[in-house]
Amino acid sequence: MSTRHIPVLLHEVVAAFGPLAGKLLVDGTLGGGGHTRALLDAGAARVVGFDRDAGALERVGEIAGLTKVQGNFVEMGAVLDGLGVAVVDGVLLDLGYSSDQMDDAARGMSYSHDGPLDMRMDVGERLTAAEIVNGWREEEIADVLWRYGEEPKSRAIARKLVAARKARPLETTGELLAVLDEVYPPRGQARSHPAARTFQALRVAVNHELADIEAAVPQAAQRLAVGGRLVVITFNSLEDKLVKRLMQGLARDELDNVGRVVKPAVFKMLKKVMPSAEEVAGNRRARSCKLRVLERVR
Numbered sequence: 001m002s003t004r005h006i007p008v009l010l011h012e013v014v015a016a017f018g019p020l021a022g023k024l025l026v027d028g029t030l031g032g033g034g035h036t037r038a039l040l041d042a043g044a045a046r047v048v049g050f051d052r053d054a055g056a057l058e059r060v061g062e063i064a065g066l067t068k069v070q071g072n073f074v075e076m077g078a079v080l081d082g083l084g085v086a087v088v089d090g091v092l093l094d095l096g097y098s099s100d101q102m103d104d105a106a107r108g109m110s111y112s113h114d115g116p117l118d119m120r121m122d123v124g125e126r127l128t129a130a131e132i133v134n135g136w137r138e139e140e141i142a143d144v145l146w147r148y149g150e151e152p153k154s155r156a157i158a159r160k161l162v163a164a165r166k167a168r169p170l171e172t173t174g175e176l177l178a179v180l181d182e183v184y185p186p187r188g189q190a191r192s193h194p195a196a197r198t199f200q201a202l203r204v205a206v207n208h209e210l211a212d213i214e215a216a217v218p219q220a221a222q223r224l225a226v227g228g229r230l231v232v233i234t235f236n237s238l239e240d241k242l243v244k245r246l247m248q249g250l251a252r253d254e255l256d257n258v259g260r261v262v263k264p265a266v267f268k269m270l271k272k273v274m275p276s277a278e279e280v281a282g283n284r285r286a287r288s289c290k291l292r293v294l295e296r297v298r
């Protein structure tokens with residue numbers, strides 16, 4: 001089966017790593033392999049490509065120069081140690097989900113398809129969306145919706161979910177959507193569906209996405225050779241705020257108590273890159289993406 005995923009900011013990603021000839025890179029989010037193929041085509045010598053979704057690795061198949069790893073990008077350091085790789089010239093994290101995952105009804109990722117309340121990227125992990133919705137306390141659910149979905153009606157939704165599950169556990173995305181419809185009655189052609197926030201929140205919680213980003217960004221930065229770059233693509237404001245804060249922290253000089261630099265920063269942040277209007281017109285998924293780059297300077 002081939003991928004349906006269109007890589008975002010493809011030329012910008014290739015350009016962000018500079019001249020690629022002979023470079024050793026990590027792609028922490030292999031997905032459909034589009035970015036990795038372009039990086040290898042542009043001259044990279046080798047890519048170590050991670051995906052926590054075994055199905056993604058299968059779809060990518062074999063590519064000369066690619067070493068595939070089924071696992072979370074937070075394991076990057078240990079895996080590179082195992083491969084005998086001390087430093088790399090670049091790391092790419094294209095966060096979130098591929099179209100292959102979002103469009104697969106069986107994974108229950110999206111309110112657009114009826115499927116089981118699952119949402120795991122790695123089906124070997126234990127926690128599913130059904131477990132959160134049917135098993136967590138009302139306040140815990142409200143907290144997830146508020147923190148990871150920025151859902152203003154988080155408490156009302158959590159209350160309705162807890163009432164609905166008393167009759168019988170919710171099993172499908174359609175059943176979840178029916179409860180959300182009670183809080184947000186359908187209004188025809190609204191620009192964005194209010195269910196998007198709840199689905200995002202549950203996906204983020206099921207896949208512990210923010211904790212993984214928090215662990216991976218400093219780890220990836222520490223693996224960079226001088227001149228090496230960490231390139232991160234985010235798709236929502238939660239991810240983007242976190243990545244920006246982590247990169248800014250790494251790019252800060254160490255000061256003494258009167259503000260003199262005692263240790264200049266090892267990293268610097270480069271200018272943020274956004275998709276062009278043409279790209280967004282051709283690929284709706286690109287509309288919210290931002291690319292941030294951190295470079296090791298010493």
Ligand SMILES: C[S@@+](CC[C@H](N)C(=O)[O-])C[C@H]1O[C@@H](n2cnc3c(N)ncnc32)[C@H](O)[C@@H]1O
Pocket residue numbers: 005006007008028029030031032033034035036050051052053056071072073074094095096097098121212
């Ligand atoms: C947006 S897609 C990447 C698309 C890819 N750049 C391409 O060109 O096709 C994100 C992929 O990263 C994977 N992923 C997300 N978080 C991950 C993590 N913490 N560790 C490993 N893979 C992850 C997902 O399973 C998904 O396949």
